Each structure stands twice: as structure tokens, then as C-alpha cells.
Amino acid sequence: MDVRSQKTYEALFALEDLREILRETSPTHELNNEQSKRFHDILQRVKKTLEEIEYNKSGSEIKYLADRIELRLREEDHINLNPIQAGGRLTPEARKALIAYGDGYSVCDHCLKPFRLDYIKRPPVQEFYSELADFLNMDAVRVVKGARSGFQIVANALLDKGDTALIAEVGHYSLALAIESAGAEWKEISLDENNIITAENTQKKIEEVKRDTGKLPKLIAIPHIDYTYGNEHKVKEIADVAHEYDIPFLYNGAYTVGVMPVDGKEIGADFIIGSGHKSMASPAPTGVLATTREYAEKIFKTTSNRGDISGRSFGIKEVYLLGCTVMGAPLIAMMASFPRVKERVKHWDQELKKIEYFIKEFLNIEGNSIISELPRRHTFTKVDCTNSFDKVAQTHKKKGFFLYDELDKRKITGIFPGATKQLKLSTYGLTWEQIKYLTEAFKDIAEKHGITVK
């Protein structure tokens, strides 16, 4: 058994215990006898653990990091295919940022006038926001508490009771809830026969809403890549149609911003929303909300109200953002990942080559097919195993769980336990070695269970 991942945690945790002694004794760090003993014991323990890592020697093993909370070894010891987790894996820089900036309001050490998150210069939050706007080719950007928080900000700013907003038939539930929470209604635009949202169907739906309610929709919000098929929708053409009717267009980039190039001006987006934990190598809950000069004033509206007793006002604070948003560790982690994120979007073509390779091999297993559009335009892919693995499941004593178990034995995870008909997976961020290991594993499982492999 390989214990290196676990032992690496063990060493990291011991160093956190060491750090705690430094915190307890700050600022003099004059350790009393008990602290001194504890300090040296920890150092000896870490040294021993380093030996165990070096020689891959098992020793005593820890299972929990704290009360009932297990270690998480999913990314260290497995290939993780879960499509919502692939783009949100942290970079080493982000992990270091979490270590250093974990404490509550850690970002606020040097918060000076005008006292708003996006004006903080140390650490360089202000610069980051500006670089983020450039990255998306938009005029203004804010970090928000997840993509859904971005949807809510736009919905609150734009929608009133009785208004209608259009979403895709494969739009995310959190977008629907954001619209509903603002008191408005959401209606769906149908997929075409290829499971794509098109400009044509968008226009039809606009006309339908106009006819049925007497009013145009107030917002059109479409994912570039959806969470059901991982298909690419016609965002540029949809933006054009929306603008013909003077309806603002929200580009939902939860699966694109941070993994593939996104150019807001090129798309014609009025709003771009991205997800930190889904695609920007950031911890939850983080997201980005970018907009144009035209809409910035509306969605980033500052308050003009005054206290009727105190007379105070909070002029600089943005109403729909509730002032400062992500004030600590997750923001700094997002910033720390950003240089690598900017770089990795340039290599999106490589990621597409890997999913292509995977699919080619996967289709060598008789009965397998691909539900997502082909060729793939994203690594998030829905596959069909009804005529392969699901047939095995019909007679297997573990039923559908056999596939999960077989993958798990090979240290592959992220497939929904028990599913053998349709599976969602993403190969994003895997190395070529991992891709090859993965395809061999699927073929191996197929052969073991009597499925022909070409």
C-alpha cells in the first residue's frame, strides 16, 4: 500500500500543530517547558514522517483530520472523473494561499478608505479585479460567492415581480431559483434536435412570451456549455437575437471561464458569470460576475439611502452585492491560482485532444456510445453504456454498483455510484499517462465482464 499521500497529510497537520504553538506564544515566542517539549516532539514526529514518505514505509496511520471528518485523498490517490470537480481542483499556489489566509477576515488586514474589498491593495485584490476584467474582455468585474450569487445579483437588479426571464431547457437550477427568488418567472428555450440551444429557438420563445404576456422577457441567460450534455450552445447568435429585442444577454460560463478562452466582447455578452469552484481552480463558494460599462451602474448600484436617526449612509457599498463579498481565504486562493488559470486556457486544444482520445478508445468497447455532441467541444461528456456495462449490471449481484466498484478498485472515481446506463464524466486536467491508464481500465473492466473490445 502506498502511504505517501496520507503521510504527507500527517506531516502537514503536524506542522499546523507547530504553528499553533507559535500563535499561542506570539509575539515573544518564549516557550514554556510544556510548549517547548510539545514543539520538539512535533519536529521529531515530522522528521519521522518524512522518512516514512521517503521510503514509502507505513507507520501509524491517521484517518480523521478532526472529529468525524475523514482525510480526503480523492485527488492524491485517484483519477477523479466527476465533471463538477475537474476544473475546481486547486493549484499548489491556491493550497498555499489557504494555509496562509484561512483566518476569517484575513484579507482585511490592510483595508483602508474607502473600505471595500475591491479597493484593497495588499494583498493585490484591486489589481486582480482589473486583470480579471481584461481576461474576460469585459469592462467591470466582481468576485461573488459562486456563480449562483452572480445570477441572483443580476436577477435582483433587473427583474421585478411579473417579469419573465428565459433560460435554456438545460439551464442550471440555481439560475431558475435566482429568478424565482427575485419574484420573477423563468421560461425555457427548447433544445433543437441536436440538443443545442439556437438563436432560432430563442427568437421563437421571445415571440411566444411577448404574445402570451404582452411583454418582452427582461433577461436571456444561456450556458455556453450545459451541465446535462456538455454541449456548446450558440451564445454569439443568441446574444445577437437578444439585442435585436433590446434584451440583455447573460452568458453562463460556469463550465468555460477558467478552462477555455472566453471573450465577452466577441460574444456580445452583457453579463458573464463564471464559477470559481467549478472552473477556476478555486475553493467554494466563489464566482465572477463581469459586465459592460452600460450595465455596471445598474447591477453594481451603490446605496443612496440614509439612516433616519443616525444620518449615516453607506455610499460606496454595492446594494445587490451586499457590500464586500468573498472576504477571506477563497478569494486569495482564486488570486493565487489565476496565473495558472490564465495560462491553462491557452492549452484548451490539448484538453480536447485528450477527451477525443478517451472517446475513441471508449468506443472500442462494444455497445458504448456518446450522448454529447461530436466532435467534443468540451471535456464534460455524457456517455451511454446501456448496451455494454448496463447489460452486465442486469445479472451482476452488485447490480449497477459493479462498475463503480471495478473503477474504484482501479482507483478511478467520480462516476455516480450504481449508474451504468448514462454516465457523465470529464477528463479535464488529466495527464496523458492518466488518460491512458483510464482508457485501459475501462477496456479491462469490459473484457473481464465479457464485453467485446475492438
Added chain:
Amino acid sequence: MDVRSQKTYEALFALEDLREILRETSPTHELNNEQSKRFHDILQRVKKTLEEIEYNKSGSEIKYLADRIELRLREEDHINLNPIQAGGRLTPEARKALIAYGDGYSVCDHCLKPFRLDYIKRPPVQEFYSELADFLNMDAVRVVKGARSGFQIVANALLDKGDTALIAEVGHYSLALAIESAGAEWKEISLDENNIITAENTQKKIEEVKRDTGKLPKLIAIPHIDYTYGNEHKVKEIADVAHEYDIPFLYNGAYTVGVMPVDGKEIGADFIIGSGHKSMASPAPTGVLATTREYAEKIFKTTSNRGDISGRSFGIKEVYLLGCTVMGAPLIAMMASFPRVKERVKHWDQELKKIEYFIKEFLNIEGNSIISELPRRHTFTKVDCTNSFDKVAQTHKKKGFFLYDELDKRKITGIFPGATKQLKLSTYGLTWEQIKYLTEAFKDIAEKHGITVK
């Protein structure tokens, strides 16, 4: 110079680089030559760093953890008096949780039907929610993205356009914005002559709103301890008055939940809101929103809408929460801190003894006075130095910054740079050694600048 804190970071970061090699080579961990060399180099480097820590030897020093982001040594090498940061300092368990669960959707590894954060059993999120409700003596609780997110959920669920909500003259701006973002108006309840919000003034304001608008306020939201004076307001009596008018009462526990005992039923709160990053030893953005059986259905309303094309519904998802809230590292860190948080509230009396001691000594500096109520009921305290340090500032070449600099030289931080008239500080969580060091430092600075110390 003591380099142990910095070197501890260095070792932690090196181990993260080691961990990255394990991630790159998962699941086989067959390292190629380059990886193998890198792996062993890192191990040697950590060993050297451990030696440097053991003997407090300076060596090469790192300043940044990633591109332009400095190390943060505020809690390791200083006494930090910033009152918004005191209760949000992480426990070692929370720091370990961040190390293990940093990746985006880390909490979702074992998310099964019905697919909602608060049903996850592994890690034990579901149990945590239930223990958290017990801890506050409330019927239902949700973790939310900061206290302000809790305010917004309640405001969205309860307030319509044209409604009025009452807040304290010293209510937090984010509460005002949450009300405003829901389209409602906020009005203030005055402090009495002792800077306390009382039931009497609450009743007066209710009557005033009724007279002026013809309608009762829809919500009364009062901080138990405010952010201006750190004074304790008459929440129990205010809850009684609110209920006489059938108005729901929101207890803002941003400065109390997690540091002092809070019993929702005893207070008569319809909503309790707490802040993870302010008082629960958790990273931002985290908070808790607890309520009664009566209000749970309203504020945790699930959606009943259906897609007009797809026919899908998201029945289990809570509209005002936008479904799942804090899906990753900050939630697990909050859970990891919780056992210590439950324990620490039992020792609140000790924290009050420390602030009492501090004040006694601080008042031995001639000219100093305390603006907050006395005796202190919270460690968050506003002091006045107009007749002591501010007099020095008048003629000092650094003006008000002399005090910040003098404290900084003594490794004390968290006071607003340049301020010498009124200062906000909190002694929460400091050891007795630190409290004594702190009081001596203030007296030392006073004497150095010719202020009489008794």
C-alpha cells in the same frame, strides 16, 4: 530575528509541492526521473527547514506564497486586536480541514439523493446541522455565505416592496443593504442615553412607522452586540415587544454566536444569524441562519415551479438559499472548529475577566477613558485616547501614526493606522500572558511619550 513562523510556512508550502507530485502521478504514483528527483529534493529541503525551525536559524527567506501575495504572519507573530478578526481566527483543526478539503466541490464526493448539502452524511454535514440547531436552541438551521447572506434570505422571504424593517441606529450596513436589495425600506431605532437599544425605543418606533405608513414594520432586526460600541442591547425585551405586535424578531449574533452562549428560545428569537468568519473560527464567507418551526417553511421554502418545456422541477432545493450554499472548504473548516467553539463559549466569563483586566490597566494611563458600557459584557471595546495618545499625536512628526508604529514595533496590530482619538479593539482569545504583554506595551508607550501612568 525569530524565523520560526516563516520557516513553518516554508515547510508547509514545500509539502504542498510534494503533494502536487502525488496528484500528478495518481493513482499509480510511479514517478519518472524528473518527478523522483523533485520529490527527493523537496524532502531534503523540508528536512533542512525543520533544522532551521528547531534551532531558530535564519536561512533563505520566502516573502511571497505566490505571485505578489505575501505571507500572512499576523496571527503567528503579533497580538492582533482587530475586533472583526478575533473570533474568526481558525483553530488548528479548521486549518487542517482547509488543507484537506480546499478543492472546489470537495464536500460533494458522497452527495447522494436527495442531492442537497445538508443531507450529506460523509463528511457528516447532516449531523453538524443538527448539532448546530441544538447549540443555538433553535428548530432548524442552515449554513449560509456569511451573516449578510442570512439577512438577505430573511429579507427576500419576508419583505415586499413598500415594506419597512426596523434596524438599530448601530445596525450593520449589510443588514440595511439586504433590506434595500429586497426592495423594502429600513428605519432606525434610536439608542438610549447609554447607547443601548431598548424595548421602549423599539415600541416607539413601531408606533411611529404605523402612524406614518399605516402599516406595521414587517421585521425587527437587532444586534445583540453592536459593531460601534460593542454594547449589549436588550434583545429579550425587544423580542417581547416585537411579538406583541406579531412582528418577527431577528437576533443578529454576528459578535456572539460562537464566542458566548446564545439560547434562541430563551431570547425568543424567530431568526438567529451568526457569522462564521467573525465569531465561529471559520473562513469567510460563512454564517449560520437558524429559525423556528413556525418560520422554517417560509424562509427555507422549496421551489414548486416546473420547466414549461422540460417539465423538470427542483423540489428539494430551497429558493432563497439558491439550493446548496457553502459547498467546500469553508464549511468543513467550520465543522472542524465546532467542537472547540462549543467548548469555548462555556468560558466566556474568562474572556470578560481578561478585558476587565485590560481596561483596569489601560485606565491607569492618564487621560484614557472607555466609550463602551461598563462593566464590559463583550471583549469588543471602544476606548478614548483624546486626552492621552491623541495629545501626543498633535505634536508628533508622524502625527497619529506614531501610536500604530509604536504598537507595531512591539508586534501589536489591528488598531486602525493613524487613529489616536477613538480606537476599537478586542482582546478575545488572547492568553493571560498576551494580555499582560499588551497592557505593559500600552503603558510603556504612554511613559515614553510623557503621559503619566499610575
